[in-house]
Amino acid sequence: MTPPAPPPEAAPGVRRSAAHGLWRLYERLAMCIGLGTLALLCLAWLPFAALLHPLLPRAQGQWLGRRVITLAFRFYLGVLSLLCACRFDLSALDALRGERGLIVAANHPSLLDAVLLVSRLPDAVCIMKASLLDNLLFGAAARMAGYVRNDDARALVASGCRSLAEGAQVVLFPEGSRTRQFPLDPLGRTAGLLARRAQAPVQAVLLEFSSPYLGKHWPLWCPPVLPLRCTARLGRRFEPPTDHIAFTEALEQHLRAGLAGSSFA
Numbered sequence: 001m002t003p004p005a006p007p008p009e010a011a012p013g014v015r016r017s018a019a020h021g022l023w024r025l026y027e028r029l030a031m032c033i034g035l036g037t038l039a040l041l042c043l044a045w046l047p048f049a050a051l052l053h054p055l056l057p058r059a060q061g062q063w064l065g066r067r068v069i070t071l072a073f074r075f076y077l078g079v080l081s082l083l084c085a086c087r088f089d090l091s092a093l094d095a096l097r098g099e100r101g102l103i104v105a106a107n108h109p110s111l112l113d114a115v116l117l118v119s120r121l122p123d124a125v126c127i128m129k130a131s132l133l134d135n136l137l138f139g140a141a142a143r144m145a146g147y148v149r150n151d152d153a154r155a156l157v158a159s160g161c162r163s164l165a166e167g168a169q170v171v172l173f174p175e176g177s178r179t180r181q182f183p184l185d186p187l188g189r190t191a192g193l194l195a196r197r198a199q200a201p202v203q204a205v206l207l208e209f210s211s212p213y214l215g216k217h218w219p220l221w222c223p224p225v226l227p228l229r230c231t232a233r234l235g236r237r238f239e240p241p242t243d244h245i246a247f248t249e250a251l252e253q254h255l256r257a258g259l260a261g262s263s264f265a
Contacts, residue, residue: 027223030084035220037079041072042137049140058146059166065145066122066168073119085226092234093120096203100167103160103198105191106205106232107184107255108173111214113207116232117171125163127156127172127190150176156190161198170194174251178216183259187252192244204235204251206258233258 045068053061080086096102097120104121106113118124126142130151133142146168148159160170172194174187195202210229212218236254241247 023226024223026085027226030080030086030226031221031223033083034080034086034224038076039137041076042141045072045141046137049144053140053144061144062146065141066124069141069145070118070120070122070124073115076115077119084224084228086228086230088116089229089231090116090120093117093205093232095234096121096169097123099169101164101198101200102169103164103191103195103200103202104169104171104205105174105202105251106171106207107179107259108175108177109179109182109207109209109212109215110218110230111178111220112230113173113178114171116207116230117205120232121169121171123168124171125160125168127160127170150190153190153193157194157197160194164194164198164200170200174248180216182212183262184252184256187248187255189244189248191251192241192247195238195247196241196244199240201240202238202247202251204238204254204258206233206235206255207231208233208259208262 049065049068052064055061056064077086077088081088093116096104100123104117104124106117114126114128118126125145126147127150128142128147130149132138133147133149146163148156148163148170150156163170172191174191175185176188176190177185179185191202194200208231209215210227211225213224213228214220235258238247238251
């Protein structure tokens with residue numbers, strides 16, 4: 001399917017109205033393709049993840065689970081690029097591949113954020129909402145990959161330290177939830193606590209979208225504004241902190257400065 005041309009900026013009334021209506025219809029179709037593809041990918045892997053998770057040794061199961069998720073997310077973004085007028089510039093993340101024991105801390109404008117990061121980081125361990133790890137659609141795959149639930153801070157830090165010691169990259173969103181007040185909400189201290197305890201460096205990543213699609217105030221069934229452009233940029237690399245409170249303040253200042261010129265600042 002070839003996407004129709006975006007509606008012209010200036011055209012006779014009837015032509016412009018017809019083009020705009022066609023484009024809005026395409027945006028709804030693209031939404032259905034995107035959500036449907038993600039659901040099908042999750043359903044396809046669900047029985048295998050549920051069966052293999054208790055059978056495979058933990059290390060082998062996590063290795064397989066993480067790489068399947070990375071490949072699935074890459075395929076998903078490819079579908080969005082090919083059929084849904086989405087444009088992703090994630091090449092900056094490739095510099096992080098192969099780095100071991102690294103915390104990746106990003107802002108959180110959209111539900112797509114974890115998909116973007118994990119699609120380029122095959123050794124990623126995500127800090128996830130407990131409700132997602134318990135979700136029928138996502139839970140089995142996330143548990144097999146060794147993803148960490150966020151409802152117990154002490155267990156989160158302990159699990160994160162173990163993953164980092166094993167060479168994984170822990171991906172988290174220090175805002176704790178999707179951004180409510182752009183460009184950034186106040187940060188929690190989880191990243192700093194984990195970095196201090198694990199003595200792990202923290203790589204800041206700045207995610208920018210052309211519209212707040214699937215943000216905190218964007219309903220799941222509301223169509224996107226296409227074309228949708230998503231960019232990932234590498235920010236500062238922070239050394240392991242000794243003071244997690246001062247670190248959190250420095251990380252927040254850095255992210256705010258880096259996002260100051262974004263579309264929703």
